[in-house]
Amino acid sequence: MRTFSAIAGSALFLVVAPGVVAGLVPWLLTDQYRKPLSAVPGFVPAGLILVVGAAAILLHAFARFALEGLGTPAPVAPTEKLVVGGIYRHVRNPMYVAVLSIILGQALIFSSRPVVIYGLIAAAAMVSFVKVYEEPTLAQRYGAQYEAYRRAVPGWLPRLTPWRG
Structure with a gap:
């Protein structure tokens, strides 16, 4: 039952947080996607690759929170375990990186x-939130395990080889 709650909570948070930040606001800023597509050669395919690739990473990261961590990315329903598998072996903040991408x-x-x-x-x-709230909270909650992870895995620019801690 805990897994079902984690999946449901993560799905809800996915719609509310990244859905608004990476979906609703850009949609409004582009006149509900009615603006003409870029005339700059290569911008549209590069943008599509970023959107589709980042969306896949975002979904993977949310799944890791629910299935590996048995919780959600929402501060009100955090994970039971520190999430360090999958994409988290390459970068500590894949959700933020994906949303920005x-x-x-x-x-x-x-x-x-x-x-x-x-x-x-x-x-x-996002950077401010991570520095002021997330990192201190994770350090307090997971102690030495998080500190070792933080020292080994970069926060924003993914490492090429997966961390094997």
Whole structure:
């Protein structure tokens, strides 16, 4: 039953948080995706690759939280175990990286300056949240296990080889 609750909670949080940040706001900033596609050669395919690839990573990261951690990314229903498998072996913050990549992809697809500016603001907010809340909370909750993970796995730019801690 705990697994079902974790999956349901993670699915709900996926719709509420990344759905709004990477979906609803860019949708509104691009006039509900009615803006013309970018005329810059290569921007549309590059943007589509970013959006689709990042969406797959985001779904994988959410699944890891539910199935490996038996919890959700939401601070109100955290995981029982530190999540360090799958994509988390390469980067500590794959959800944030994926959301920012989806925003950047949409900025490329529509050549949208407002979406770029929004993405920069979202990035600053995410980095601040991680530094001020998440890292101290995880250090307190998981202690030495998190500290070893944090020292070995970069926060924002993925390592090429998976961490095997």
